[in-house]
Amino acid sequence: MLDAQPTQTETVLEVNNIEVIYNHVILVLKGVSLTVPKGGITALLGGNGAGKTTTLKAISNLLRSERGEVTKGSIQYRGEKVQDLSPADLVTKGVIQVMEGRHCFEHLTVEENLLTGAYTRKAGRGDIDADLNMVYDYFPRLKERRKSQAGYTSGGEQQMVAIGRALMSRPETILLDEPSMGLAPQLVEQIFEIVKNLNENEGYTFLLAEQNTNVALRYAHYGYILESGRIVMDGPAAALRENPDVKEFYLGMSDEGRKSFRDVRSYRRRKRWLS
Ligand SMILES: Nc1ncnc2c1ncn2[C@@H]1O[C@H](COP(=O)(O)OP(=O)(O)OP(=O)(O)O)[C@@H](O)[C@H]1O
Numbered sequence: 001m002l003d004a005q006p007t008q009t010e011t012v013l014e015v016n017n018i019e020v021i022y023n024h025v026i027l028v029l030k031g032v033s034l035t036v037p038k039g040g041i042t043a044l045l046g047g048n049g050a051g052k053t054t055t056l057k058a059i060s061n062l063l064r065s066e067r068g069e070v071t072k073g074s075i076q077y078r079g080e081k082v083q084d085l086s087p088a089d090l091v092t093k094g095v096i097q098v099m100e101g102r103h104c105f106e107h108l109t110v111e112e113n114l115l116t117g118a119y120t121r122k123a124g125r126g127d128i129d130a131d132l133n134m135v136y137d138y139f140p141r142l143k144e145r146r147k148s149q150a151g152y153t154s155g156g157e158q159q160m161v162a163i164g165r166a167l168m169s170r171p172e173t174i175l176l177d178e179p180s181m182g183l184a185p186q187l188v189e190q191i192f193e194i195v196k197n198l199n200e201n202e203g204y205t206f207l208l209a210e211q212n213t214n215v216a217l218r219y220a221h222y223g224y225i226l227e228s229g230r231i232v233m234d235g236p237a238a239a240l241r242e243n244p245d246v247k248e249f250y251l252g253m254s255d256e257g258r259k260s261f262r263d264v265r266s267y268r269r270r271k272r273w274l275s
């Protein structure tokens with residue numbers, strides 16, 4: 001087991017002023033910097049197309065398959081440049097990404113899906129069984145569904161499979177892309193509770209990308225807000241929750257009543273807080 005308490009001091013991941021270009025021409029990240037402390041939950045927030053997934057893929061070296069490239073800046077994990085590693089090498093360093101859209105192997109059972117997560121390890125069957133039991137402890141639902149074909153399980157169960165599979169690689173840091181996507185509010189809450197428990201009890205470090213600012217800021221320790229490829233604000237989650245601009249444009253809680261997504265979009269064009 002790793003540290004039981006989040007220390008919030010040691011930085012494990014550092015993204016320094018990165019620029020990402022797709023297809024040699026489309027500039028998507030325009031100088032993004034962020035740091036992820038060991039044992040913390042850090043949220044990367046922002047609307048549709050802000051660049052959250054691109055940032056996570058830049059970190060885990062998944063951009064190449066999308067014709068994307070980090071053209072400036074650097075990414076360090078535990079002080080080591082990791083830009084030139086393959087995604088699999090990065091997994092052996094302890095960093096794993098749970099992709100947006102909860103990718104599962106649909107034709108495999110839930111348990112077989114989980115076991116695929118252990119493929120980068122040289123662990124024996126005993127260790128792997130112990131980890132499988134740990135995953136089942138956190139996700140009792142997956143234990144019930146262990147023999148079901150993953151393609152026939154619900155969206156929430158598939159998200160659990162995707163996270164559980166990542167845990168099977170014995171990571172230190174988990175990059176979690178949009179865990180709330182397409183799930184009913186109650187399930188979203190359930191997934192975030194499990195993330196919180198994993199963080200607190202097992203010491204996993206999380207960097208999670210979320211459009212759902214409200215839920216993310218309730219569970220994260222620190223947040224970064226990304227707009228059109230730039231970080232426009234960052235701070236402790238509690239401070240962001242109280243920030244009037246965040247309340248108005250991301251939490252939909254202003255005095256004038258709830259803002260629609262469209263209002264948020266038109267606001268984005270004005271960029272009041274950037275000027
Ligand atoms: N493979 C690609 N080729 C070209 N442009 C891309 C590619 N992938 C993403 N983009 C563009 O990069 C921008 C950022 O996309 P990204 O997927 O990182 O945003 P996001 O914040 O994750 O959004 P969402 O919340 O919708 O998942 C968008 O304008 C998107 O159209």
Ligand SMILES: [Mg+2]
Pocket residue numbers: 052053054100177178
């Ligand atoms: Mg995304």
